[in-house]
Amino acid sequence: MAEKPQIIELPKIGDRRGNLSFIEGAGKHVPFVIRRTYWIYDVPGGEVRGGHAYRENCEFVVALSGSFDVVLHDGRQEYRYHLNRSYYGLYVPRMMWRSMENFSTNSLALVLSSTDYSEADYIRDFEVFRKEVVR
Ligand code: TYD
Numbered sequence: 001m002a003e004k005p006q007i008i009e010l011p012k013i014g015d016r017r018g019n020l021s022f023i024e025g026a027g028k029h030v031p032f033v034i035r036r037t038y039w040i041y042d043v044p045g046g047e048v049r050g051g052h053a054y055r056e057n058c059e060f061v062v063a064l065s066g067s068f069d070v071v072l073h074d075g076r077q078e079y080r081y082h083l084n085r086s087y088y089g090l091y092v093p094r095m096m097w098r099s100m101e102n103f104s105t106n107s108l109a110l111v112l113s114s115t116d117y118s119e120a121d122y123i124r125d126f127e128v129f130r131k132e133v134v135r
Contacts, residue, residue, distance in 0.1 A: 002133070003093035005072050005079050008060070012087040021087045023060070023112065030060045031091060032114040039064070039110050043103040050099040053123045053133075057115040061100075062089040066107025073097040073126075075133035083109075095133050097126060 010029055013020040025034035040049055061070055067084035074096055081090050082102075092098060100109065115121065123129045 002074055002095060005081070005093065005096065006091045007081065008089050008091055010062075010087045010089060019087075023062070023089070025112070030089070030112060032058055032060075034060075034112045035115055036113040036117060037110070038113070039108060040100070041108045043068075043107065045103070045105070047103065048099055048101045049103075049109075051097075051124070053097045053129045054094055054115075054121050055123065055132075056094055056121050057113050057118075058094045059092045059098075059114070060089045060112040061092060062086060062110045062112075064108040064110045066104035068103040068107050068109060069101050071099045071101065075130050095129075097129050 008029060010021045010023060023029050025032060043049065061083065063083035064086050067082065070081045070083060070090055070092070072079040072081075072092060083090060103109075123132065
């Protein structure tokens with residue numbers, strides 16, 4: 001049985017000087033060892049990112065600023081998440097077709113990854129993905 005995507009609430013330390021949240025990997029808040037971090041920003045209105053799956057890499061996505069939708073497909077079912085709070089993250093298991101869309105102006109998507117970047121890990125054709133995942 002494949003793993004399910006999951007919204008994870010992060011710590012939020014409230015303070016009159018402002019809020020502070022944090023993420024620790026290796027099972028503390030994110031169920032993997034964090035190997036790489038990247039962020040997506042300056043997305044023009046109406047653009048869609050992603051449109052691929054990873055064979056091994058799993059991710060944790062946080063809307064550090066603004067909002068956007070993460071649309072996932074496990075080969076059978078679609079899952080749609082609207083991220084708009086910096087103290088919630090979405091865990092995306094490996095072998096999930098993933099797109100990101102509806103970026104608000106000035107949104108900032110932080111992505112934590114479990115593997116180094118490798119183009120060989122990507123599946124960029126949905127039919128190839130569907131055949132590999134539904135076995
Ligand atoms: P890609 O993962 O296809 O972006 P998105 O899923 O947001 O549409 O990556 C876009 C480009 O950036 C692609 O040429 C690969 C490169 N890239 C890296 O070099 N290192 C990385 O860690 C990532 C995520 C992408």
